[in-house]
Amino acid sequence: MSALLRGHQIATDDYVALADDESGSEGSRVIVSLARWLEQGEALAGRFDQVGVRLPNTVELSTIWAGLASRPLIELDFPAFADGRAYSQARLLRDRYGFSGEIRASGMAVVRDQMQSMARAGIDSFVLRADQDANSCLAALRDFNLAYQPAADRLPIVSALRRSAGP
Amino acid sequence: MYKYDSYDQKLVDERVAQYRDQTQRFLAGQIPDDEFRALRLRNGLYIQRFAPMLRVSIPYGLLASRQLRMLGHIAREYDKGFGHFTTRQNIQYNWPQLERVPDILADLASVQMHAIQTSGNCIRNITSDHLAGVARDELVDPRPYCELTRQWATFHPEFNWLPRKFKIAFSATTSDRAATKVHDIGVHIIRNDKGELGYAIYVGGGLGRMPMIAHRIRDFLPELDLLSYLEAVLRIYNRLGRRDNIHRARIKVLVKETGPAKFTEMVEAEWALIRDGDLRLQPGDIDIIKSHFDEHPYESDAAADTSFDAMLKSDSGFASFVRRNVHLHRADGYRVVFVSLKPLGGVAGDASAEQLDVLADLADRYSFGEARVTHDQNIVLAEVRQKDVYALWQALCEHGLATPNIGLLTDLICCPGLDYCSLANAGSIGVSQDIADRFESLDYLYDIGDIKIKMSGCMNGCGHHSVGHIGILGVDKHGEEWYQVTLGGSAENDASLGDRTGPAISRANIAEAVERIISVYMEQRQSEDESFLRCYRRIGMPPFKARIYAEPEVTA
Numbered sequence: 001m002s003a004l005l006r007g008h009q010i011a012t013d014d015y016v017a018l019a020d021d022e023s024g025s026e027g028s029r030v031i032v033s034l035a036r037w038l039e040q041g042e043a044l045a046g047r048f049d050q051v052g053v054r055l056p057n058t059v060e061l062s063t064i065w066a067g068l069a070s071r072p073l074i075e076l077d078f079p080a081f082a083d084g085r086a087y088s089q090a091r092l093l094r095d096r097y098g099f100s101g102e103i104r105a106s107g108m109a110v111v112r113d114q115m116q117s118m119a120r121a122g123i124d125s126f127v128l129r130a131d132q133d134a135n136s137c138l139a140a141l142r143d144f145n146l147a148y149q150p151a152a153d154r155l156p157i158v159s160a161l162r163r164s165a166g167p
Numbered sequence: 168m169y170k171y172d173s174y175d176q177k178l179v180d181e182r183v184a185q186y187r188d189q190t191q192r193f194l195a196g197q198i199p200d201d202e203f204r205a206l207r208l209r210n211g212l213y214i215q216r217f218a219p220m221l222r223v224s225i226p227y228g229l230l231a232s233r234q235l236r237m238l239g240h241i242a243r244e245y246d247k248g249f250g251h252f253t254t255r256q257n258i259q260y261n262w263p264q265l266e267r268v269p270d271i272l273a274d275l276a277s278v279q280m281h282a283i284q285t286s287g288n289c290i291r292n293i294t295s296d297h298l299a300g301v302a303r304d305e306l307v308d309p310r311p312y313c314e315l316t317r318q319w320a321t322f323h324p325e326f327n328w329l330p331r332k333f334k335i336a337f338s339a340t341t342s343d344r345a346a347t348k349v350h351d352i353g354v355h356i357i358r359n360d361k362g363e364l365g366y367a368i369y370v371g372g373g374l375g376r377m378p379m380i381a382h383r384i385r386d387f388l389p390e391l392d393l394l395s396y397l398e399a400v401l402r403i404y405n406r407l408g409r410r411d412n413i414h415r416a417r418i419k420v421l422v423k424e425t426g427p428a429k430f431t432e433m434v435e436a437e438w439a440l441i442r443d444g445d446l447r448l449q450p451g452d453i454d455i456i457k458s459h460f461d462e463h464p465y466e467s468d469a470a471a472d473t474s475f476d477a478m479l480k481s482d483s484g485f486a487s488f489v490r491r492n493v494h495l496h497r498a499d500g501y502r503v504v505f506v507s508l509k510p511l512g513g514v515a516g517d518a519s520a521e522q523l524d525v526l527a528d529l530a531d532r533y534s535f536g537e538a539r540v541t542h543d544q545n546i547v548l549a550e551v552r553q554k555d556v557y558a559l560w561q562a563l564c565e566h567g568l569a570t571p572n573i574g575l576l577t578d579l580i581c582c583p584g585l586d587y588c589s590l591a592n593a594g595s596i597g598v599s600q601d602i603a604d605r606f607e608s609l610d611y612l613y614d615i616g617d618i619k620i621k622m623s624g625c626m627n628g629c630g631h632h633s634v635g636h637i638g639i640l641g642v643d644k645h646g647e648e649w650y651q652v653t654l655g656g657s658a659e660n661d662a663s664l665g666d667r668t669g670p671a672i673s674r675a676n677i678a679e680a681v682e683r684i685i686s687v688y689m690e691q692r693q694s695e696d697e698s699f700l701r702c703y704r705r706i707g708m709p710p711f712k713a714r715i716y717a718e719p720e721v722t723a
């Protein structure tokens with residue numbers, strides 16, 4: 001069973017991921033595919049309490065952002081351990097589109113060794129891969145305590161620290 | 168030397184701890200093999216033909232004497248007493264034990280070194296001109312810009328899982344000594360016609376199985392926009408680079424398939440949205456980085472020395488060393504001294520622990536405690552007072568480090584090949600030795616003059632064969648070692664890819680083929696001043712081809 005980490009703790013999942021042919025129970029919180037959302041958005045919004053959307057990692061955000069802006073949750077897909085495309089999607093959602101809802105990572109790369117990069121890119125909830133230990137993954141969020149690049153998390157940034165110290 | 172501050176040090180120390188934990192979890196069976204592979208590669212650890220190989224990063228090729236000593240210590244303590252300098256200004260160890268790599272990394276961290284991102288599909292070591300800071304034809308010292316870029320690239324959260332490896336090189340001179348046009352991104356530091364400092368950006372160059380010269384996608388990028396522009400290029404690549412086929416995954420393929428014009432448009436559109444964001448440098452940022460580099464107090468009267476010229480006249484051995492291995496320095500009275508790691512019968516780029524220690528001592532004594540690694544796998548002591556060159560030469564002679572062959576035929580580039588590398592089709596070290604054997608006479612080598620032979624044991628092209636004046640590529644033919652030869656490549660400002668001579672040549676005949684190529688050049692050149700490359704460009708392939716494949720058949 002995969003654990004969910006959210007806001008730096010182990011959480012119970014209040015969303016149900018729906019396959020495209022599943023109807024789900026009325027009034028619940030669900031995550032649907034982008035294709036389904038684009039097709040049935042309004043009907044889904046009426047039927048469920050909350051509707052999150054799962055994006056393929058190949059989608060160009062600028063083409064669909066208008067339809068996503070009001071979503072409470074966007075799930076990003078990491079279909080293989082070494083496929084980093086969704087990192088760029090996460091950063092764009094946070095930095096460019098100012099998305100403030102939950103960005104959830106799921107898939108083969110949601111493991112201890114990628115947790116902190118994901119958090120830095122703006123992902124704030126993690127459906128851990130089934131073989132992962134939740135506490136170890138939480139600890140990984142503190143592997144590094146500062147960073148060279150400005151990003152979506154709150155790590156101190158080296159260039160800013162240096163600027164405030166002066167040359 | 169760039170000196171770490173507490174932030175740089177903390178990040179490197181945290182990385183050692185992270186990697187130690189990864190190693191322990193792997194050994195405990197908690198990380199699958201293929202995933203640990205990706206993780207260890209991001210720390211430069213390969214599993215090679217006989218043992219793991221660890222690649223240690225030497226940012227833009229610059230080393231302090233205490234770092235050289237540490238490299239010697241690691242060679243002795245964890246390896247068989249040798250290190251191997253690569254064509255990307257790094258050093259590799261061929262015999263470390265996987266279990267002890269975390270200890271090696273901790274030792275490296277104690278002298279401000281690491282193996283971060285020396286392999287794997289991420290942004291690799293930033294390389295530059297080995298004469299940075301001392302070259303007479305230099306606009307500015309490129310190293311602070313390299314360092315800024317290194318920091319931006321280190322643990323970049325978005326770009327650690329790219330489609331393929333990514334290499335960035337900087338140059339700030341009229342003659343490109345950093346082979347920038349065969350990198351994923353080549354940055355040329357320039358001034359525009361208003362006198363402002365900035366960069367020309369080249370993208371999509373590369374060697375390997377699909378060699379390509381980079382396209383210039385921006386003529387002038389303002390100085391403070393460097394990182395945002397790099398980020399824009401990387402973001403386009405991370406999102407759109409191919410991941411379905413490892414051989415088509417480099418950015419050069421994306422640029423080619425998209426078309427350079429359209430690719431440029433995409434980068435510019437992305438950049439327009441981020442150029443005023445957090446990555447835009449502030450005017451003081453570059454000064455802060457510069458302040459981490461040592462200033463070298465040059466002596467103003469160094470040029471008053473007369474002993475250098477006197478020794479040149481009286482010692483012919485010294486004179487031939489100076490002729491090939493000593494270059495002018497931008498400061499009067501100083502010289503740049505090349506230490507050849509290509510002794511006759513030796514392995515290109517290898518240095519023993521003892522030699523590393525000697526180089527450290529000599530750097531301390533004669534060159535402000537610094538040394539550099541070149542793309543041609545040699546070492547440079549770049550800041551030597553002319554009056555010290557003679558004593559330095561004598562010390563180098565004692566340790567087999569004074570071969571006066573820089574830029575000559577025997578100063579060839581050669582990857583580790585079949586002797587070490589698990590990807591190799593063919594040996595390269597043995598071939599380089601065979602070639603060297605045929606050109607033992609120094610007089611003949613001087614007569615031939617400047618020529619770059621580059622050799623790789625397989626298509627991956629770590630030996631940069633496609634940009635060698637003579638390129639040699641190992642290929643496998645029914646389990647035998649054969650060699651594909653190319654002529655006319657260059658990695659400098661006039662960058663070009665070599666042309667194939669014809670069918671591959673057998674192991675037994677490859678050295679003979681090189682000798683024949685050289686004999687054609689020697690007969691055909693218009694004067695001693697016409698280099699091999701220029702001669703080839705003038706007369707073309709036919710005369711070479713005719714000779715190489717003439718009877719007695721070298722391919723037989």
Ligand code: SF4
Binds near residue numbers: 592625
């Ligand atoms: S060129 Fe091939 S054989 Fe040589 S080091 Fe690279 S991968 Fe190995």
